[in-house]
Structure formats: C-alpha cells, structure tokens
Amino acid sequence: MPLPTLGIALDLGSDRPVAAQLAAAAPLLRTAAEAGADSVWLGESYHDAPEPFHLPSPLITLAHLAALTPLKLGTGVLLSRAYDAHRLAYEAALVDQLSDGRLTLGLGLGAPALRGTLGGPDRAAGAHLDSLLHTLRDTWGVTDGPATRAGKADPSPPARVAPPPLQPGGPRLLIGGQGEAAVRRASTVGDGWYCATNYSDTLLRTQCARLRDHPSRTRTAISVNRLCLVGGSDAELGAAGKAFADVTGYYTRRGLWNAGAAAGDPPPVLVGTPDDVLERLGVYGAWGVTHVQLRVLPAGVSPATAVRSIRLLADAGAFAPGK
Template sequence: MTPPMELGLALDLGTDPSSGGIADQIRRAAPLLTLAEQAGFTSVWLGESYHTAPAPFHLPSALMVLAHLAPMTKLGLGTGVLLARAHHPDRLATEAALVDQLSEGRLTLGIGLGADGLKGVLGGLGQAGGPMFEAMLARLRTLWRERPAGTYVPAPYRTGGPPILIGGRGPVAARRAATLADGYYSATNYSDRLLAAQSTAYLEALAAHNPHARPSIAVNRVCIVDSDGATARNHAEEHLARLHHYYRSLNAWDIGRADGDPEPVLVGTPTEIIARLRHYRSLGVTHVQARIAPAGMPEEVIRRTITELGEHVIPNLRALDAGHRFTQGTSSA
C-alpha cells in the first residue's frame, strides 16, 4: 500500500534583531514542537541562507541548530535546504553524520546548489556550479557508505547515511534528484506550476534510472488554517506582508506562476487545505512541510493552524489515496 502523505513543520529562525537571539527563538518554538508531535506531524525543517545584513528568515548554520533541537523533540529533522556552494563536502559529511548520530537516524539532508555569489562562503568550494555539486554528492555517499581508509569523517547513525533530497528549479535539479539522491525538494517560493513541472521531470528521470525506487517529493508551503476561511485569509493578508516583501525584494516569489494560478500557499479551512493536498498528491508529492510561523505571525494563529491540521487534516492524509472519503468535519469530496 502506498504510504500516506506526511506533514512536517517548517520553522522560521533568523538573525533579525527584532526576533531576538536564536536561543530566544528556539525557546518560543519549543512548545510548538511539542504541539506538532501531539498533532501527528512527522518532522521539523530548517532552511539555510546567507545575507550581508540581519534577516528574518533562515540561518547560516541549519545543521548546528538541528543538533540543538535533536534532544528537544522526537520529530524527524530536515534541512530545507542547505546551499552546496557554502560547504566543503568533507566538512558537510562530518556535520551531517554527527547530527544523524545525535538524532539517532532522524536526519534528512535537503541540499541545493545555491547562488553563484556563495563561492567561498564559510570555507565552501569555489568551483563552478554543476560539476562541483555532483562531485559533492558522490563524495558524501563515498564517505558515508564506503568509509575510505584514513578518513576522519565519523560514521552516520544509519548505514549509508541520511537520505538526500535535491532542491532546484530546473530540469537538471530534477535529474540529479532522481539519479544522485533520494528525492526532490520544492521550495516555498516555487509556484504550483513549477512544482508540477519539476515533479514530472523527476518522476520520469526516476522511472528511467531506477524504476523500482520509491519516489520522494517534498514541498514547503506557507500555511494558515482556520475553521473559518475568511479568518484564515485575513490573517494571511495581515501577517504575510513581511515574507512577501522579503522574497519580492529578491525577485523570487511565486516562481513560474502564470495568470490565474493560485498563490503557492496553503491558506483556508481544513476542507480547502485537503483539496490542495489532494492536488499535490496527484503530482506525486509525498511530503509537505507546513511553514506555519514566518516572521510576524502571532502565536495564537500559529497554534490554531497546528491544531486544525492535527484534528482535521492529518487524520485524512491516507484518504488522499484511498477513495477520497474524509472523516466527518472536514470534507466529503
């Protein structure tokens, strides 16, 4: 039987002074992790980015923060995503193996190439993009699986190391995800149209490369859920302005969207969210990370979203593959 779609939690942590230090942000997030576990979420994810000034979203060292979260929660841990150009492969292999050990095998390593301007950041490699990235992926596998003589990289908790998901918005990224990794990762700012195109390219490449492999497609989506749809949409209009400004200032919001397409967010009632998830499932999506706490989102709205997802959406995820019949109180589509 096809396993049900899984729902994870995408946390926003950043260096903007108005959000407080990282320790303060984690203290505020800790009760949310507990609530998410109780609601049936399966994982928690952090992104990575680099800025020349403090910024509200993401971190320059997601693995370090995940290591801190490991004893605080039983949820799986994921990076969504690390940026390859900022990392030396042997150092990345070491840090990922240690987080996998500390979490007793709960790490999933999402990684994308990253912008050209990241060459040399934090000791990363300065080589040109694609060849460097593919060599890095091969090196990670070698260090984790073959344990070359004389290597200083510790063994990960799981034989062979954590699963790897590849992010990126072009067909090359989809091919790498199918042939060099364990799945594909679609970013929060990728339109549903781009998600569909990348999912198709990944699934076609996987069928050609390894037809017996189990597909894995993850997507990150800003998420606000309320029993009243108008309330959810009002919250989105009021509290997502900071997120929209951040991405639009980079010309990076809703990439690939065409006129008439829905915005790449999950906002509305549980019934409306299930309808969107059904569509994602039809594209081959297996994991959704609900980004419930972008900077500026009130705690009561965040907790309401987690509760609504736990009570009315997560119990129905298997029904997306089993006749589309949902429990009372959500949908009867």
C-alpha cells in the same frame, strides 16, 4: 489518493535572539509531535544585516533540536556553495548520530555571492553540487554505480568518516532546483526532490512530471515547503497576506516569488479552512508529492496562531496515516 506526509518548516531569523525564538517555538513542536507530524525542517541563509529568516549553519541548530523533539530533522535547504564536501560529510554524520538517525539533508546551489566563501570552493555551482553529492555518497559508504541503479545487489563499502552516520549509507539526500538538472541529481544521486516555498504550483507540477519520467535509483521522494495558515473564519484568513508579508516580500524584492508561475496560478501558499487545505494537499498528492512541510510560524505569525493551524488540521485528520 493518500495525503502527503506532513512536517513543520520552522522559521528562525537573524533579527531576534535565537534562544528566545526556540523557546517560543517549543509549544508548536510539541503540538506537531502530538498531532502526528513527521519532521521539523530548517532553511539556511547568510546575511550581512539582520533578516526575519533564515539562520546560517542549520546543522548546528538541528543538533540542538535533536534533544528537544522526537520529530525527524531536515534541512530545506543547505546551500552547497557554502560547504566543503568532506567537512559536510563529517558534520552531517555527527548530527545523524546525535539525532538517532533522524536526519534528512535537502541541498541546493545557493546564491552566487557564496562562491568561494565559508569553506566552499571557487567553482561553478552545478559542478560543485554534483561533486559534493558523489562525495557524500562515497564517504558515507554508498555505491552509486549502474549496478545499484539497476536494482542489483551491490554491497556498499564501509563509511569513511568517524563516527559514521547512524543510518546505513547516511541521511537521505533531497535536491532542490527548478530545472531538469535538479531532476537528474534527485533521481540518480539523491533520494528525491525538494520544492522551495517560492516555487509555483506550475513549477511543482512540472518537476513532478519530470521525476515520474526519469529513471531513479530509489523510490523518489518529492518534498514541498509551503507557507500555511489555517482558520475557521474569513477574518482570520483575510490576515494571511499581512502575516506572510515578510517572507513574500523577501522573495518578491529578488524577483523570486511564485517562480515559474503560469497565468492564473494561485500563490504557492496553503491558506483556508481545514477542508480547503486538505483539498489542496490532495491535489499535491495526486501529482506525486510525498511530503509537505507546513511553514506555519514565519515572522508576522504568532506562536498561538501557528499552534491553532496545526490543531485544526489534526482535528480534520490531516496527519492520519494513509488518509
């Protein structure tokens, strides 16, 4: 079973100067590109006070990164409650142009507090996300009717934004969420499903099985975000819990860490020697996971440690195509 394609999930917090964070992350992005990583991904959060992750409006930062790295760009995930669908169609199309067609959009619901704010409508989140996805498809020139899902030739109308996305039909859409509604959206309107950092392995495996059984309009991608620390000694690996404390604490305080876990589930992290991590990636691949974003530089981990994790995985062949 081939390993999933690997990318980088980049942590950028609101508690530190953003330009300095990007400068510190530059060696990691270079190392990742040299190793054969596929992409770099940013999450999204809106805070009233500084937090160690994430930033608002990740498309702005991705437009900046487009000129600094050859890696593909992704959002993991945009919070749909914060967005007007037509404005998002224009902004994503522009970032796709600026990045030479390297953009993928991961989309999720977002917290209830975002309802009716920041340009998003005051309506039920599920209904808004469904409407937003169909608007993006329609605006970017994608026909999403039964003929397309049946695999028949069905010419798409031209995009109705200017400039249009560089990718025909627009960026790929990956849909986050824990339930069957997310699988429906990922299969019928989107191009795949996005598994968040805090989702347990049991939840991941459940959603993979649901996606296998659900009729799909395209080959379904399954993309997973995981905290990752790779080391060669017990001392290095023993520091993982402390290194990840800011991130795991954020989710734990909200009752969201290891969501959907079954008894005996390990934490949803990739920690260990290169062989340990390769073994876990192989399990994910067997479940149907196609992409994994390695979250190697959260607050609490030094850039040098993050670079070493990538180099150790590269030396072990984790980025080799078809491994």
